[in-house]
Amino acid sequence: MAHRILIVEPSGVFRRVLSTVLGDDARVVLSGQVDTAEAALQALAAEPSDLVIAELAQEGDPYAGIRALRAHFPSLPILVFSQTTQAGDPAVAEALSAGASACAGKPTQAGSLAASMGRVRADLVPKIHELLSNKPVVKPPSGPLRVLVVDDSRPMRMMIRKLLKEIGVEQIVEAEHGLQGLERLREHGPFSVALVDWNMPEMNGLEMVAAVRQDPKFAVMPILMVTTETEFEKVRQAFDAGANAFLTKPFTNSLMLEKLASVGVVVP
Numbered sequence: 712m713a714h715r716i717l718i719v720e721p722s723g724v725f726r727r728v729l730s731t732v733l734g735d736d737a738r739v740v741l742s743g744q745v746d747t748a749e750a751a752l753q754a755l756a757a758e759p760s761d762l763v764i765a766e767l768a769q770e771g772d773p774y775a776g777i778r779a780l781r782a783h784f785p786s787l788p789i790l791v792f793s794q795t796t797q798a799g800d801p802a803v804a805e806a807l808s809a810g811a812s813a814c815a816g817k818p819t820q821a822g823s824l825a826a827s828m829g830r831v832r833a834d835l836v837p838k839i840h841e842l843l844s845n846k847p848v849v850k851p852p853s854g855p856l857r858v859l860v861v862d863d864s865r866p867m868r869m870m871i872r873k874l875l876k877e878i879g880v881e882q883i884v885e886a887e888h889g890l891q892g893l894e895r896l897r898e899h900g901p902f903s904v905a906l907v908d909w910n911m912p913e914m915n916g917l918e919m920v921a922a923v924r925q926d927p928k929f930a931v932m933p934i935l936m937v938t939t940e941t942e943f944e945k946v947r948q949a950f951d952a953g954a955n956a957f958l959t960k961p962f963t964n965s966l967m968l969e970k971l972a973s974v975g976v977v978v979p
Contacts (some may be wrong), residue, residue: 714843715742719751719765719776720792729764732831738840748776752783756957758966759973762788762843765833767806770793774809780812783950788842790835791833794815813838815942843901856976857882859900861892861919862908862937866961871906871937874964889914891920901932904976906958907948909938920929924953933974937962 716739720726726744731780733739742760745751749916749976753762763780780789791811793802794840803814815835858880862868869886883898886909896902906921909916916936923929936954946957955974958967 713738713740714761715740716839717742717760717763718744718752719746719748719763720744721746721766725766728828728831729835730800731763731834732828733839736836739843745860748779751776751780752950753946755784755787757959759956759969760787760947762790762839764790764792764815765811766792766841774805774973777806777809777811781852788812790815790838797923808890812842849894855878855882856903857884857899859884859892859895859902859907860903861889861895861905861916862880863888863911864908865939867908874967878968888912889919889922892919895913896923896929900927904935904971904974906935908936909936909945917948920949920954921952933971933976935970935974 716733718726718729718741720729726746730741730744733741742758743754746755747958748765751765751897752848755763765777765780767777777789779792780787789810789812791806791814793806793816795812806814815838816830856879858875860868860871860875860883862871862885865887872883872885884895886895890913892905893909893914896905907916907919914922917936920934920936923932923934933955934953935956935958936949937958937960939960949957956970958970961972
């Protein structure tokens with residue numbers, strides 16, 4: 712299976728260089744191209760990627776975007792462009808300290824298009840595959856998967872249950888709103904993963920996630936926000952509250968499998 716790569720690059724010209732070079736490599740596929748770290752967070756929340764290639768911000772703190780990506784996706788490989796790749800260079804050291812997995816040299820604007828593509832192939836592509844080959848393999852948890860589904864819509868709960876059954880999950884507990892979700896969690900938890908809707912009565916999904924993360928017993932339990940919300944501010948709020956990823960409605964069982972794997976839950 713080809714690895715999915717997200718490009719974060721403000722220059723449209725260089726995005727085209729990257730997409731051309733990577734398009735020739737059957738081992739990878741572009742999952743998207745965005746121009747800011749904020750857009751990258753939103754894209755990753757909607758669809759997981761195996762690696763991010765990012766340019767440092769041109770305004771303000773150049774490393775803020777890398778820190779934000781690393782904070783929300785601790786295990787995601789991030790390859791950062793730098794004018795130099797020397798280990799002792801302060802810019803490289805700062806990028807690595809901010810959360811970059813590695814740095815690759817970026818062609819100068821003065822170079823020709825052919826020269827830029829040549830340098831990308833020579834410097835960037837090998838580092839991409841080195842990072843992907845070193846990406847940790849997610850191992851399935853011991854015992855059967857147990858899933859908590861929290862959604863005020865009965866038809867949606869039925870659909871999620873059906874999709875979970877289709878991918879082999881048998882132990883499913885349901886709740887109609889956040890307060891009931893907390894009750895189910897305390898009665899039957901922890902679970903392998905919780906799928907939590909955003910908009911619900913009594914207690915919404917954001918409030919439930921924040922409450923769950925206050926209990927040390929559930930501090931590391933994966934939580935997927937199942938929602939139609941895709942605005943960056945909403946995504947940021949969910950991640951800040953403690954959600955691990957977004958599952959955007961409508962979705963298929965294949966996308967659910969990808970999202971579960973992205974938070975370390977692998978269906979046998």
